[in-house]
Amino acid sequence: MNTTPRIHAMIVAAGRGSRFGASMAKQYTLFQGQTLLQHSVARLACSVFIEQCWLVIAADDTTAQTLDFTMPVQYATGGAERWQSVQAGVEAIRQSGAADTDLVLIHDAARPAVPSCDIDKVITAAMHEPYGAILATPVADTLKHSYAQDARLPTYIAQTLDRSNIWQAQTPQVFRLDQLQKVLQHVSEQQIAITDEASAFESLSLPIRLVAGSRQNIKLTYPDDAVLLSAILSLQA
Ligand SMILES: Nc1ccn([C@@H]2O[C@H](COP(=O)(O)OP(=O)(O)OP(=O)(O)O)[C@@H](O)[C@H]2O)c(=O)n1
Numbered sequence: 526m527n528t529t530p531r532i533h534a535m536i537v538a539a540g541r542g543s544r545f546g547a548s549m550a551k552q553y554t555l556f557q558g559q560t561l562l563q564h565s566v567a568r569l570a571c572s573v574f575i576e577q578c579w580l581v582i583a584a585d586d587t588t589a590q591t592l593d594f595t596m597p598v599q600y601a602t603g604g605a606e607r608w609q610s611v612q613a614g615v616e617a618i619r620q621s622g623a624a625d626t627d628l629v630l631i632h633d634a635a636r637p638a639v640p641s642c643d644i645d646k647v648i649t650a651a652m653h654e655p656y657g658a659i660l661a662t663p664v665a666d667t668l669k670h671s672y673a674q675d676a677r678l679p680t681y682i683a684q685t686l687d688r689s690n691i692w693q694a695q696t697p698q699v700f701r702l703d704q705l706q707k708v709l710q711h712v713s714e715q716q717i718a719i720t721d722e723a724s725a726f727e728s729l730s731l732p733i734r735l736v737a738g739s740r741q742n743i744k745l746t747y748p749d750d751a752v753l754l755s756a757i758l759s760l761q762a
């Protein structure tokens with residue numbers, strides 16, 4: 526009997542890219558002639574586990590459906606917060622007939638350089654977990670905590686943080702479908718602020734496995750991330 530759970534992939538692409546500051550949403554910025562969204566779909570398409578993908582886009586998005594993708598895509602409408610976009614994707618996946626024990630993979634459109642081997646690694650890890658697994662990379666720099674001050678004033682160091690056992694979370698993040706829906710409902714009811722789905726599990730003290738990922742899997746967030754991302758994509762080509 527085939528006990529491998531089905532994988533339902535979603536890419537969240539409903540953000541506005543305010544920190545990036547471009548005139549259009551950053552997921553439509555072109556690198557090597559392709560948008561970030563197309564690059565991210567292509568990376569997922571390299572995975573042996575993924576044959577199609579849900580794209581969670583803004584209600585007023587008129588770009589995504591004009592693009593060509595390297596595997597079949599379906600669309601869901603995102604929300605104001607990232608976790609609400611994920612919740613919309615989860616609902617669309619459930620409506621499509623997914624089973625509770627299937628796995629859901631969530632990836633940021635803003636992370637187009639994720640190595641496909643990392644995608645398969647985090648999926649395989651999640652298959653052996655009761656709740657899920659995420660890609661992450663151990664912090665490499667010394668971390669400073671600053672005094673909270675008026676942004677118009679110079680900022681000073683309050684303390685250096687112990688960086689042992691500190692990781693930077695990435696995506697994909699992969700979870701059991703029914704468990705993900707349950708924890709997102711908890712986040713909604715308790716109005717908990719989260720910036721990734723693993724945090725929702727943490728809010729209920731549910732264990733999520735960390736899988737060491739590539740430092741090439743950067744997220745395009747600020748304008749000067751573009752130079753580094755462009756170099757990484759060129760080297761990966
Ligand atoms: N309401 C939101 C917010 C974010 N995202 C997606 O989540 C990913 C990571 O979020 P982030 O880097 O913060 O993107 P933005 O929210 O667009 O950026 P900013 O916070 O600078 O506006 C992106 O692919 C973004 O499109 C989303 O689908 N729905």
Ligand SMILES: C[C@](O)(CO)[C@H](O)COP(=O)(O)O
Nearest residue numbers: 607633694695696720721744
């Ligand atoms: C999900 C994420 O990419 C993990 O690092 C990150 O939390 C997204 O945060 P953002 O503020 O929505 O970019």
